[in-house]
Amino acid sequence: xxxxxxxGRVRGHGSAHSGTHHWLVQRYTAIANxxxxxxxxxxxxxxxxxxxxxxxxxxxGPFNAVLLALFVVSTFWHARLGLQVVVEDYVxxxxxxxxxxxxxxxxxFGGAGASLFFIARMVMLAAGQESAAAALQSAMGGR
Numbered sequence: 001x002x003x004x005x006x007x008g009r010v011r012g013h014g015s016a017h018s019g020t021h022h023w024l025v026q027r028y029t030a031i032a033n034x035x036x037x038x039x040x041x042x043x044x045x046x047x048x049x050x051x052x053x054x055x056x057x058x059x060x061g062p063f064n065a066v067l068l069a070l071f072v073v074s075t076f077w078h079a080r081l082g083l084q085v086v087v088e089d090y091v092x093x094x095x096x097x098x099x100x101x102x103x104x105x106x107x108x109f110g111g112a113g114a115s116l117f118f119i120a121r122m123v124m125l126a127a128g129q130e131s132a133a134a135a136l137q138s139a140m141g142g143r
Contacts, residue, residue, distance in 0.1 A: 060126035
């Protein structure tokens, strides 16, 4: 006997329109990564030197810290979306697919979370040093 009609063979395999959102978000994050990556390269190339203090001052500025955080989120989200497609296409066993997706989500969200934590920590340390320097200066009768 045959396998039935064409529609009968594909029924139950999911909706054909569910990938549109995924595809669009991946394109949007790619465009964001392009512009944010160019901003990062331009910002680093135009620095006078690459000493710790110079880099910290640049990275902890309000504008640069926000763009750096956006770059981190966009990059990890884009990587997660791309690797999700690879897992869905090439891992066929359901248990292995579940494990791979769980590991992928853990790595993506863990990496993005850790990166955002460290950016926030840099900004807070820089703000704390400025506050400490101002307090020290005022305690010493400085202007």
